[in-house]
Amino acid sequence: MEENKSILKQWILSAITNRSGKELKEIFETIPNIDIAEAIADVDDPKILLYIFRVVGSEYSAEFFAELSSEQQEAVINAFSDKELMELISDSYADDIVDTIEEMPANIVIRVLKACPKDLRSDVNRLLNYKENTAGSVMTTEYIEMKDSVTVKEAIETIREKGKDAETIYTIFVRDKSRTLVGTVELSDLIFSKDNEVLSEIMDKDFVCCNVNDDQEEVAKKFKRYDLTAMAVVNSENKIVGIITIDDVVDIMEQEVSEDIAHMAAITDMEDPYLKTPVYKLVLKCVPWILALMVLQVFTTMILSGFEGEISKFAILAVFTPLIMDAGGNSGGQTTTMIVRSLSLDEFSGKDYGKVVLKELRVAAIIGGIVSIFAFGWLMFEMSAGIVNTDSILTIINENGGDFNVYMCLIAALVGGTLFVTMIISRMVGCSLPFLAKLVKLDPAVMCGPITTTMVDVISLVTYFLLWTQIIGPQFGF
Amino acid sequence: MEENKSILKQWILSAITNRSGKELKEIFETIPNIDIAEAIADVDDPKILLYIFRVVGSEYSAEFFAELSSEQQEAVINAFSDKELMELISDSYADDIVDTIEEMPANIVIRVLKACPKDLRSDVNRLLNYKENTAGSVMTTEYIEMKDSVTVKEAIETIREKGKDAETIYTIFVRDKSRTLVGTVELSDLIFSKDNEVLSEIMDKDFVCCNVNDDQEEVAKKFKRYDLTAMAVVNSENKIVGIITIDDVVDIMEQEVSEDIAHMAAITDMEDPYLKTPVYKLVLKCVPWILALMVLQVFTTMILSGFEGEISKFAILAVFTPLIMDAGGNSGGQTTTMIVRSLSLDEFSGKDYGKVVLKELRVAAIIGGIVSIFAFGWLMFEMSAGIVNTDSILTIINENGGDFNVYMCLIAALVGGTLFVTMIISRMVGCSLPFLAKLVKLDPAVMCGPITTTMVDVISLVTYFLLWTQIIGPQFGF
Numbered sequence: 001m002e003e004n005k006s007i008l009k010q011w012i013l014s015a016i017t018n019r020s021g022k023e024l025k026e027i028f029e030t031i032p033n034i035d036i037a038e039a040i041a042d043v044d045d046p047k048i049l050l051y052i053f054r055v056v057g058s059e060y061s062a063e064f065f066a067e068l069s070s071e072q073q074e075a076v077i078n079a080f081s082d083k084e085l086m087e088l089i090s091d092s093y094a095d096d097i098v099d100t101i102e103e104m105p106a107n108i109v110i111r112v113l114k115a116c117p118k119d120l121r122s123d124v125n126r127l128l129n130y131k132e133n134t135a136g137s138v139m140t141t142e143y144i145e146m147k148d149s150v151t152v153k154e155a156i157e158t159i160r161e162k163g164k165d166a167e168t169i170y171t172i173f174v175r176d177k178s179r180t181l182v183g184t185v186e187l188s189d190l191i192f193s194k195d196n197e198v199l200s201e202i203m204d205k206d207f208v209c210c211n212v213n214d215d216q217e218e219v220a221k222k223f224k225r226y227d228l229t230a231m232a233v234v235n236s237e238n239k240i241v242g243i244i245t246i247d248d249v250v251d252i253m254e255q256e257v258s259e260d261i262a263h264m265a266a267i268t269d270m271e272d273p274y275l276k277t278p279v280y281k282l283v284l285k286c287v288p289w290i291l292a293l294m295v296l297q298v299f300t301t302m303i304l305s306g307f308e309g310e311i312s313k314f315a316i317l318a319v320f321t322p323l324i325m326d327a328g329g330n331s332g333g334q335t336t337t338m339i340v341r342s343l344s345l346d347e348f349s350g351k352d353y354g355k356v357v358l359k360e361l362r363v364a365a366i367i368g369g370i371v372s373i374f375a376f377g378w379l380m381f382e383m384s385a386g387i388v389n390t391d392s393i394l395t396i397i398n399e400n401g402g403d404f405n406v407y408m409c410l411i412a413a414l415v416g417g418t419l420f421v422t423m424i425i426s427r428m429v430g431c432s433l434p435f436l437a438k439l440v441k442l443d444p445a446v447m448c449g450p451i452t453t454t455m456v457d458v459i460s461l462v463t464y465f466l467l468w469t470q471i472i473g474p475q476f477g478f
Numbered sequence: 479m480e481e482n483k484s485i486l487k488q489w490i491l492s493a494i495t496n497r498s499g500k501e502l503k504e505i506f507e508t509i510p511n512i513d514i515a516e517a518i519a520d521v522d523d524p525k526i527l528l529y530i531f532r533v534v535g536s537e538y539s540a541e542f543f544a545e546l547s548s549e550q551q552e553a554v555i556n557a558f559s560d561k562e563l564m565e566l567i568s569d570s571y572a573d574d575i576v577d578t579i580e581e582m583p584a585n586i587v588i589r590v591l592k593a594c595p596k597d598l599r600s601d602v603n604r605l606l607n608y609k610e611n612t613a614g615s616v617m618t619t620e621y622i623e624m625k626d627s628v629t630v631k632e633a634i635e636t637i638r639e640k641g642k643d644a645e646t647i648y649t650i651f652v653r654d655k656s657r658t659l660v661g662t663v664e665l666s667d668l669i670f671s672k673d674n675e676v677l678s679e680i681m682d683k684d685f686v687c688c689n690v691n692d693d694q695e696e697v698a699k700k701f702k703r704y705d706l707t708a709m710a711v712v713n714s715e716n717k718i719v720g721i722i723t724i725d726d727v728v729d730i731m732e733q734e735v736s737e738d739i740a741h742m743a744a745i746t747d748m749e750d751p752y753l754k755t756p757v758y759k760l761v762l763k764c765v766p767w768i769l770a771l772m773v774l775q776v777f778t779t780m781i782l783s784g785f786e787g788e789i790s791k792f793a794i795l796a797v798f799t800p801l802i803m804d805a806g807g808n809s810g811g812q813t814t815t816m817i818v819r820s821l822s823l824d825e826f827s828g829k830d831y832g833k834v835v836l837k838e839l840r841v842a843a844i845i846g847g848i849v850s851i852f853a854f855g856w857l858m859f860e861m862s863a864g865i866v867n868t869d870s871i872l873t874i875i876n877e878n879g880g881d882f883n884v885y886m887c888l889i890a891a892l893v894g895g896t897l898f899v900t901m902i903i904s905r906m907v908g909c910s911l912p913f914l915a916k917l918v919k920l921d922p923a924v925m926c927g928p929i930t931t932t933m934v935d936v937i938s939l940v941t942y943f944l945l946w947t948q949i950i951g952p953q954f955g956f
Binding site: 028029030031032034156159160163164169170187188191192205206208223224225226227229246247249250251253254257258260261262264265266267270273274275279280282283286287289290291293294295297298300301302304305306308309311312313314315316318319320321322323325326327329330331333334336337338339341342345347348352355356359362363366367370371374375378382387388389391392423449450453457 | 506507508509510512634637638641642647648665666669670683684686701702703704705707724725727728729731732735736738739740742743744745748751752753757758760761764765767768769771772773775776778779780782783784786787789790791792793794796797798799800801803804805807808809811812814815816817819820823825826830833834837840841844845848849852853856860865866867869870901928931935
């Protein structure tokens with residue numbers, strides 16, 4: 001892969017050095033634009049870039065331009081004459097132009113907008129005004145719309161004439177006299193229909209569309225649910241104002257997933273690729289959560305602090321606290337992750353909370369049983385094998401007498417019993433918090449993991465020390 | 479949404495009770511199949527289901543059948559006559575048939591295969607034999623392939639004739655005399671070309687395809703990278719054997735993301751929807767990891783055990799261990815999550831490890847500085863405000879004398895200093911483990927989070943106690 005890239009780069013550069021337009025054209029005919037753009041990603045000499053655009057011609061230039069880095073795009077725009085810029089831009093889609101100029105300095109933005117034909121310029125301006133992450137901000141305005149009274153023959157003729165400027169010709173959007181969207185026709189329906197049939201007869205009336213202000217995540221879910229390749233975006237009067245195509249949706253899905261994953265790990269978003277994110281931004285994404293979670297630790301600190309007397313009398317108690325806290329954290333994390341993912345895939349709604357809790361209770365009881373029995377055996381082994389320092393126990397035997405094996409069993413039972421409670425609590429908290437977040441209209445992914453951990457820490461430590469002071473400790477003569 | 483569903487259900491059932499075929503047909507014309515299927519998801523009376531299929535006819539039946547639950551599908555197949563079954567199946571795509579029979583008992587599978595026309599049956603059998611998660615297992619065999627010498631006019635005629643059986647007619651796959659795949663033609667290219675042009679003149683030669691044995695994750699990445707809607711699947715001789723379409727890829731992407739997320743939280747996969755997964759399976763997905771991580775805790779147990787003497791002399795030391803361990807775990811988790819996600823989006827390759835480490839080192843130094851200063855202040859506050867029990871310090875002052883404020887500062891400096899080291903180590907470990915996993919060809923997502931936590935726990939505890947025994951402790955007269 002890496003090797004192919006550098007070979008391709010050599011090939012392109014040699015074609016340019018030899019001024020062999022024919023060879024360069026051949027490269028563009030046989031290799032996808034994105035691979036070419038990636039191979040020359042570090043070339044920013046405007047002369048080389050300009051030569052490429054002059055040679056490859058309008059068939060490839062707009063699409064290739066969209067694949068370049070914003071630095072390269074800026075260099076190209078600066079090097080272009082006004083005429084060249086106008087040609088490039090009239091071949092581009094409005095949404096690609098918006099993506100380009102969003103990252104450009106003001107003088108470039110003005111030059112690009114000036115170079116736009118009037119219609120395109122108003123589309124670009126409109127797209128720039130929609131709120132981020134709405135259907136309006138990701139839609140494009142190059143679509144084919146026809147009246148429902150048009151015949152199949154007329155429709156195909158119109159597509160032949162005007163289709164080249166549209167982002168897709170595979171879905172035709174059909175409107176009635178009042179310009180309301182009433183159906184969609186697939187190009188395949190046209191191909192299979194008779195010339196004199198009318199669109200209103202062959203159109204799908206069970207089409208799905210979205211509103212300009214809908215969240216892009218909802219849009220992506222509809223594409224998935226209904227297996228769409230293109231969807232109309234309508235305004236509040238049900239008039240079509242743009243379309244969204246499946247390739248944009250694939251990007252949206254990826255962006256939404258990255259957001260969810262980041263939130264689960266207590267990171268503020270991950271919008272940009274890691275290597276392109278500056279150090280100070282990475283710090284800002286991570287450090288507030290670390291500090292917030294540290295403040296939340298005040299509860300565990302208070303509990304341990306409250307039982308300091310017990311710890312100093314019998315230090316082996318402190319040895320097992322990390323084991324209990326980590327097991328609870330891992331178990332709660334598992335549950336939270338499953339529930340958050342299921343919620344974001346719409347596998348269940350808030351109504352199903354009862355079902356989930358009942359199921360988790362059964363899962364937790366079984367896991368609690370297995371884990372506590374395993375922990376009992378494992379601790380007996382650790383203490384017998386001398387992995388754990390048993391001086392505290394020996395001190396007690398010296399003072400009060402008693403049987404070493406019985407004391408080991410009591411310690412192992414203390415940890416095992418605490419883990420049983422911890423497993424149940426962690427799964428209950430872990431499955432409830434995401435539902436609670438949804439109820440108060442927060443993103444279930446945000447912080448549920450770390451907050452579960454903190455709550456489970458508190459409850460399991462209290463259980464541990466209560467079990468010690470009330471039941472196990474007295475057996476040791478405390 | 480829930481309300482709409484129950485209204486729709488009432489509507490469908492009343493149409494069926496009134497034997498109003500017209501009304502039922504109208505429902506199918508205006509409402510997407512998946513919404514209808516969901517509304518009647520709990521209807522399993524074969525009579526009702528059969529009535530629906532008899533009324534709605536071949537236009538909707540195959541697609542509607544694919545949306546039903548496997549219990550409903552089984553009921554329908556059992557109730558169908560052989561003739562009805564054959565009609566349904568000849569309208570279905572091979573990949574949908576495979577999806578259906580994969581979950582059916584043997585007698586149903588045999589009946590379905592018997593009902594398949596010969597060609598379809600061999601396709602289904604072949605698809606059933608590809609390994610799970612390969613391109614072969616998700617592809618379908620209904621595509622349009624043409625020779626490169628065919629004219630545009632002939633091509634459109636062929637599409638009109640044979641296109642109805644194909645999963646897509648928007649991409650036509652072009653082969654040469656030796657049946658090797660040499661290009662693709664979009665239906666739009668045909669529409670925009672002259673009747674007498676030949677496919678070899680207008681086809682895209684820079685098409686992208688995949689091998690039957692490629693992993694489905696790689697296939698999904700290619701779709702995303704090249705903005706495809708359909709892709710040819712070829713065998714080792716570059717002959718086309720099937721195609722994959724974008725709607726299947728959307729499902730693959732979701733499945734792969736669920737897998738990644740599960741692995742990060744130490745859960746064995748999440749193949750089925752949560753509510754459909756039986757309790758024992760949920761236990762098996764979760765409990766092995768909890769036990770494995772508990773065994774890994776042996777290292778922290780040993781360290782704490784080794785410093786038991788220090789803890790029993792000065793119990794306040796045990797109070798701050800959870801704070802240090804959790805901060806390290808959270809910080810390592812943040813890094814691991816970012817790196818795993820970037821790796822799975824192919825944002826960088828193994829070669830970029832050096833760049834990543836250097837960047838992380840700078841991020842970690844800054845975060846370490848901020849966190850340790852904050853922790854110093856926060857601990858001073860906790861101790862002054864009496865949130866933390868300071869009896870251990872007072873005991874020392876009683877025995878050896880000394881200033882309370884100085885001792886508080888020393889404790890806060892101990893924790894702050896440990897956190898500085900912890901932040902750096904956690905980010906170094908967190909960014910290195912995913913690269914290491916990739917190097918030895920393991921999934922970077924598996925266990926990187928929990929293993930990072932365990933490693934960081936060990937290193938930060940050792941740092942904490944070394945700092946105490948070597949530098950801070952002696953100031954207290956230990």
